[in-house]
Amino acid sequence: MAADRADYLVIGGSAAGMAAAQVIRRQAPSSRVTVLSEEPDMPYFRPMIPYVVTGRKKPEEIGLQGNGPYTAGGIDVRTGSHVDSVDVSRKSVAVKGGGRLSYGRLLLATGSRPYIPPEIQGTDAQGVFALRKLSDAREMARRAGDTNSAVMLGGGLLNLKATFALLERGVKVTLVVQSPEVLSQLMEPGDAGLIRDALDKAGLKIVTGRSAKGIISGKNGVAGVSLDDGSEMACGMVCIGKGVRPNIDFLPGSGITIDKGIVVDKNTACSTPDIFAAGDVAVTFDPVTGKRIMTGLWTNAVEMGRCAGYNMAGKKTAYAGTFGIMNATQVADMPFVSMGIVHTKGSDHEVHVRASGSTYRKVVFSPDGERLVGALFVGDITGAGMYRYVIRGNMNIGRIKPRILDGTLHYGHFLKG
Amino acid sequence: MQEPKEIFVDTSRCTACKTCEIACAVAHSKGGNLYAALMESPAPKRRLYVEWVSPDKHVPVLCRQCEDAPCMHACISGAISRDERSVVVTDTDKCIGCWTCVMVCPFGVIGRHLETHKSYRCDRCPDRETPACVSSCPTKALIYRTAEEFSHGVRRGAASELVSGEGK
Numbered sequence: 001m002a003a004d005r006a007d008y009l010v011i012g013g014s015a016a017g018m019a020a021a022q023v024i025r026r027q028a029p030s031s032r033v034t035v036l037s038e039e040p041d042m043p044y045f046r047p048m049i050p051y052v053v054t055g056r057k058k059p060e061e062i063g064l065q066g067n068g069p070y071t072a073g074g075i076d077v078r079t080g081s082h083v084d085s086v087d088v089s090r091k092s093v094a095v096k097g098g099g100r101l102s103y104g105r106l107l108l109a110t111g112s113r114p115y116i117p118p119e120i121q122g123t124d125a126q127g128v129f130a131l132r133k134l135s136d137a138r139e140m141a142r143r144a145g146d147t148n149s150a151v152m153l154g155g156g157l158l159n160l161k162a163t164f165a166l167l168e169r170g171v172k173v174t175l176v177v178q179s180p181e182v183l184s185q186l187m188e189p190g191d192a193g194l195i196r197d198a199l200d201k202a203g204l205k206i207v208t209g210r211s212a213k214g215i216i217s218g219k220n221g222v223a224g225v226s227l228d229d230g231s232e233m234a235c236g237m238v239c240i241g242k243g244v245r246p247n248i249d250f251l252p253g254s255g256i257t258i259d260k261g262i263v264v265d266k267n268t269a270c271s272t273p274d275i276f277a278a279g280d281v282a283v284t285f286d287p288v289t290g291k292r293i294m295t296g297l298w299t300n301a302v303e304m305g306r307c308a309g310y311n312m313a314g315k316k317t318a319y320a321g322t323f324g325i326m327n328a329t330q331v332a333d334m335p336f337v338s339m340g341i342v343h344t345k346g347s348d349h350e351v352h353v354r355a356s357g358s359t360y361r362k363v364v365f366s367p368d369g370e371r372l373v374g375a376l377f378v379g380d381i382t383g384a385g386m387y388r389y390v391i392r393g394n395m396n397i398g399r400i401k402p403r404i405l406d407g408t409l410h411y412g413h414f415l416k417g
Numbered sequence: 418m419q420e421p422k423e424i425f426v427d428t429s430r431c432t433a434c435k436t437c438e439i440a441c442a443v444a445h446s447k448g449g450n451l452y453a454a455l456m457e458s459p460a461p462k463r464r465l466y467v468e469w470v471s472p473d474k475h476v477p478v479l480c481r482q483c484e485d486a487p488c489m490h491a492c493i494s495g496a497i498s499r500d501e502r503s504v505v506v507t508d509t510d511k512c513i514g515c516w517t518c519v520m521v522c523p524f525g526v527i528g529r530h531l532e533t534h535k536s537y538r539c540d541r542c543p544d545r546e547t548p549a550c551v552s553s554c555p556t557k558a559l560i561y562r563t564a565e566e567f568s569h570g571v572r573r574g575a576a577s578e579l580v581s582g583e584g585k
């Protein structure tokens with residue numbers, strides 16, 4: 001068999017991997033770009049899978065290729081290809097089921113997978129889900145047709161998205177949250193009032209301050225959940241949303257530096273020459289705090305992937321970093337944006353809150369009050385991107401501070417002269 | 418290919434009369450005239466905003482069609498792309514109203530259509546020779562030309578000054 005070689009090899013065909021491949025195709029049009037992806041499906045917009053659960057979208061309607069900026073052709077995407085190991089001295093990877101592929105430059109974009117807390121017993125029962133892949137969504141859609149109640153473990157954004165998909169399918173949903181309030185990663189309990197009201201109105205039952213001990217199963221899989229207070233809840237399905245962990249199982253022994261995720265420099269390069277990493281699997285940094293962080297954000301994966309693509313194709317490009325928190329969405333009828341530093345309890349940040357019956361606005365400044373470091377907008381998110389721009393740029397806000405406080409910032413304020 | 422035309426602003430000419438805002442809303446109404454637009458529900462939306470900068474400057478703000486549009490790359494549903502006119506457009510069938518584009522647009526010019534739960538922005542009036550805002554401006558503060566014609570680099574200058582750090 002002829003040696004299989006790609007000039008640019010990408011492991012992981014999702015946000016980071018495909019964004020990089022697009023850039024490489026355009027920068028180095030005559031090169032061979034190959035993407036290996038474990039999933040059986042061609043690359044798709046992962047955040048769209050809740051719409052497959054509801055049935056509003058068919059899997060083929062959320063594909064990446066040909067949509068948005070994903071228009072470059074000539075990328076060799078091989079699905080169902082799991083990489084078992086990387087041999088950095090031979091510059092090749094081993095694919096499960098046999099076969100090696102050698103590379104000129106390699107991108108590690110293997111993303112992350114749901115964290116299933118080992119202390120919860122019985123999570124391998126049929127009907128226990130953690131919504132991450134298109135295949136999960138298909139199965140959830142099927143199960144939702146056969147059951148009328150679900151228990152969601154975890155009150156994060158992902159589980160809320162899954163919750164709304166199930167509510168739309170007519171499933172009764174109970175959300176069990178260990179923290180005192182939902183969305184604790186994105187806001188403090190005191191900031192979540194409007195969202196909590198919207199969730200309550202949407203017909204969702206929420207139990208806070210409780211965690212699951214185990215899954216109770218019967219002959220059709222999940223039959224209920226037992227909680228740490230000794231109580232039990234009957235249900236036909238369970239969805240676990242307890243965060244994600246990077247997919248790095250194929251890397252130990254390779255010599256590539258790992259610190260929870262894959263460590264990269266400011267040009268997205270790994271410790272080993274010709275190897276780069278981007279997306280959920282990579283350790284990046286927060287431009288405000290300078291701290292090393294890992295994110296679970298599509299927006300970051302794309303941006304970092306694009307940056308890696310430029311670097312791999314020879315155009316040196318620094319990555320600007322990202323906030324660990326940078327989410328926009330709408331739950332029930334309540335839009336919100338949370339970005340940068342928004343947890344301020346016990347910190348010495350300068351915090352300003354303005355609330356009305358239908359809006360909540362929290363802006364967080366550095367302790368000296370001179371830089372904007374975070375913002376949470378609920379109800380009214382107008383112009384949120386400008387605030388993100390100010391936070392990210394570590395700008396000295398001086399004369400625009402009053403505009404930031406009252407929410408009247410506009411582009412004109414950035415113009416010189 | 419001919420270089421696409423763009424909308425430029427001469428802030429020294431803007432008197433904040435807001436004729437452009439009205440013309441924009443009317444151009445994006447179903448009826449297409451002021452009277453019908455006033456009666457429409459949901460009310461037609463303007464896609465540019467005349468803003469005031471202290472002490473005496475006015476700036477019509479609208480989508481800048483960024484070269485590496487952050488909204489397009491951030492969109493989680495693949496709804497935003499660049500069309501054959503080189504205009505960044507949102508496919509409303511694909512838009513799910515997650516507002517990620519609103520969160521990343523450094524110009525703050527992407528609006529939320531509450532009734533339809535879709536985002537919207539300047540579409541450069543695809544059915545017109547000249548965008549409605551430009552034709553309507555009584556002081557010629559809005560100019561529709563190619564960047565070349567307008568004088569090299571003005572737009573690039575403004576856009577890159579602002580979006581630096583937003584990817585390449």
Ligand SMILES: Cc1cc2nc3c(=O)[nH]c(=O)nc-3n(C[C@H](O)[C@H](O)[C@H](O)COP(=O)(O)OP(=O)(O)OC[C@H]3O[C@@H](n4cnc5c(N)ncnc54)[C@H](O)[C@@H]3O)c2cc1C
Pocket residue numbers: 011012013014015016017036037038039046047048049050081082083084109110111112113131132133158161247250278279280281295296297298299300301327328329493515
């Ligand atoms: C339901 C849902 C909603 C979301 N909503 C949002 C949102 O609104 N905003 C936002 O910013 N983010 C959102 N996210 C998060 C976002 O989807 C992820 O951050 C993003 O997909 C990360 O992209 P990635 O390319 O780094 O990795 P992933 O998308 O995780 O993809 C990695 C790919 O690599 C493959 N792979 C892994 N290991 C191997 C191997 N050894 N060999 C070969 N292939 C391998 C995987 O199978 C996978 O296909 C959401 C996620 C979900 C599940």
